[in-house]
Amino acid sequence: EAEVAQSPRYKITEKSQAVAFWCDPISGHATLYWYRQILGQGPELLVQFQDESVVDDSQLPKDRFSAERLKGVDSTLKIQPAELGDSAMYLCASSHLAGGINEQFFGPGTRLTVL
Amino acid sequence: DAKTTQPPSMDCAEGRAANLPCNHSTISGNEYVYWYRQIHSQGPQYIIHGLKNNETNEMASLIITEDRKSSTLILPHATLRDTAVYYCIVRVEGYSTLTFGKGTMLLVSP
Numbered sequence: 001e002a003e004v005a006q007s008p009r010y011k012i013t014e015k016s017q018a019v020a021f022w023c024d025p026i027s028g029h030a031t032l033y034w035y036r037q038i039l040g041q042g043p044e045l046l047v048q049f050q051d052e053s054v055v056d057d058s059q060l061p062k063d064r065f066s067a068e069r070l071k072g073v074d075s076t077l078k079i080q081p082a083e084l085g086d087s088a089m090y091l092c093a094s095s096h097l098a099g100g101i102n103e104q105f106f107g108p109g110t111r112l113t114v115l
Numbered sequence: 116d117a118k119t120t121q122p123p124s125m126d127c128a129e130g131r132a133a134n135l136p137c138n139h140s141t142i143s144g145n146e147y148v149y150w151y152r153q154i155h156s157q158g159p160q161y162i163i164h165g166l167k168n169n170e171t172n173e174m175a176s177l178i179i180t181e182d183r184k185s186s187t188l189i190l191p192h193a194t195l196r197d198t199a200v201y202y203c204i205v206r207v208e209g210y211s212t213l214t215f216g217k218g219t220m221l222l223v224s225p
Contacts, residue, residue, distance in 0.1 A: 040217070041217060042216050042218055043159065043215045044215070048212065091159070093159075103161035104159075104213060105161070106158030109156075109158050111156075
């Protein structure tokens with residue numbers, strides 16, 4: 001069964017450093033999402049792509065976070081500089097269509113620890 | 116999207132049915148009820164969704180009350196591998212964003 005791939009699975013960094021996370025969605029899925037999940041909370045949407053275009057980045061802290069999906073396939077989420085409060089699980093998900101009732105498929109996530 | 120209310124935690128004995136409630140009293144006519152679960156250290160997994168009729172698949176059953184103000188996810192024979200956080204989400208048809216709450220932590224014990 002096709003899966004969403006993410007790397008790295010774990011990342012430890014010091015504050016003020018730059019970090020990057022990579023996501024490869026299920027083949028053919030046009031919509032890609034990045035979520036952040038703080039321990040004990042549910043995932044929170046950071047950014048949504050439809051193909052290579054951003055359709056929702058209202059919750060993305062744009063002063064330090066950036067996301068791109070240049071060819072409309074895989075995607076990178078970057079944080080520069082990282083802050084202590086960025087420690088969380090970063091989840092990528094994809095779905096076949098942007099709307100409708102289709103389900104989202106999640107990757108295993110990248111756990112970020114900022115020291 | 117309508118707000119949902121779930122108990123923070125529930126226990127269930129292995130082999131018994133797990134019934135997870137969700138209150139969504141402000142749900143609109145075009146909002147679906149979705150259930151996802153998240154096993155420890157994994158990404159969320161889709162379980163089931165419905166609009167107003169009861170639904171069943173290989174994982175679970177979803178019972179939605181006639182007034183649609185609440186629903187129950189039923190795992191008919193819970194196993195230890197069903198231990199997870201279960202999220203009830205209401206979502207407008209045609210709108211893709213999922214808004215997660217804190218969910219219900221289901222602990223299945225031997």
